[in-house]
Amino acid sequence: MSGLLERLRGRGWRMTSQRRVVAEVLDGDHVHLTADEVHARAVRRLPEISRATVYNALGELVALGEVVEVSTDGRARRYDPNAHRAHQHLVCSGCGTIRDVHPTGDPLAALPAEERFGFTVDTADVTYRGLCPACAPR
Amino acid sequence: MSGLLERLRGRGWRMTSQRRVVAEVLDGDHVHLTADEVHARAVRRLPEISRATVYNALGELVALGEVVEVSTDGRARRYDPNAHRAHQHLVCSGCGTIRDVHPTGDPLAALPAEERFGFTVDTADVTYRGLCPACAPR
DNA sequence: TCTTGACTTGGATTCTGTCCATTGTAGGAT
DNA sequence: ATCCTACAATGGACAGAATCCAAGTCAAGA
Known part of the structure; x- marks a missing residue:
């Protein structure tokens, strides 16, 4: 457990149920989900969450430096929450x-x-x- | 001049006017064109060439190892013909x-x-x- | 020249991501 | 506890990149 949610709260990131779910889905090691995969998992917990919201949240997490974008294949970008440890x-x-x-x-x-x-x-x-x-x- | 066309011929790649134009457009150093840029330049020489043909030819050049795909930004893939020299x-x-x-x-x-x-x-x-x-x- | 398997075409389709006007809400202020 | 308001969510439209496919065309060997 890497405490992504705690860090975000501490940085004053306005918390909503949608953002919490996105952060919870991403948290962990060796996580490299596409935006659509994040959305699919978020929907399990919060059925009405929209794709746009997931894209918005991911974009902000990247801007905050808490998540890094990885494009290994020229297909969908993937999101890696393990940003605090160089790898x-x-x-x-x-x-x-x-x-x-x-x-x-x-x-x-x-x-x-x-x-x-x-x-x-x-x-x-x-x-x-x-x-x-x-x-x-x- | 890196002789991309000569190598392709030597490897028995079936040559058509479309494939020749794609290879000619790609040949050279510091070339990192997107598929659409390749298409745009190919059209100047062969106005009827279709996008699908450009995609097909690029895919085969990659499979042959004569061109490498580069995805530096999560946007369009780029095609680098300088595959024989590690860089x-x-x-x-x-x-x-x-x-x-x-x-x-x-x-x-x-x-x-x-x-x-x-x-x-x-x-x-x-x-x-x-x-x-x-x-x-x- | 003939034949045939491979190539090309362009339109439809899928996938990924962005935009925007409207609606909703978190969290500070009262 | 309630009210405000700036910020966030929504979802449908849109755009860009790439793939698919059925029909037509052609390179190259026989």
Whole structure:
């Protein structure tokens, strides 16, 4: 339990039943749901919640820095609530499963100044791809 | 000139005027076009070419490994023909400009065995993000 | 030249995400 | 406890990206 709701309350995020449900659905480790998946789960608890509200809430959580957007496949964006601990993602090319992983070292350090072209680089998102044990060929 | 067309011919890719135009549009360095941009440029040379054909051709080029899909922003996928030379991408958070960059070392090496969870990991895609000189604050 | 399997077409469809005017409500003020 | 009001939720319309499909066309080998 990572206390997402408590943090949000502490930051003065106006709480509504809809927002609470979205935050509850997202809370946890190795969670990488699409907006539609979040909506589907939220509907179980609050049948009338609309898709627009879910999109709004997710957008704000991202703006607050409590959730990060992940786009590993060019399809639907996924939402990762584990924003307070730096990590990268390992994706199975077969089934699409996503795992949080922790590489050694700082990926930013691998980009030398002469490869920065005057940019002020501040993040490096790494997606490792391969086959999970279940999808590996015999 | 990277010889994309020659390679495709050599691999027995059935050539049509549509496929030739798509390959010609994509060929080059620092090319990161969306499917719609490819279509727009293809139309200049071959006015009747359809969107579906462009999508088909791009999908096959990706399957052949001659082009890689890049999804840096959760919006439209982009197509990068520079697949034969390992590189990563530096994206401006302001204007969306993309540059090919070459980090030092092998990003795969940073993921220790105990962080692979039995996956057979074969690629690491790195997206560096920051602001380009034109978008940097005063 | 003929034949055939592969390719192209464009319109329909699905999926993802945004917008907006209206209605509802959380939470501070009284 | 009640009232206010700024902020939030709603849902239907809309837009963008990508896929699907049945019918027509064509590249390339025989």
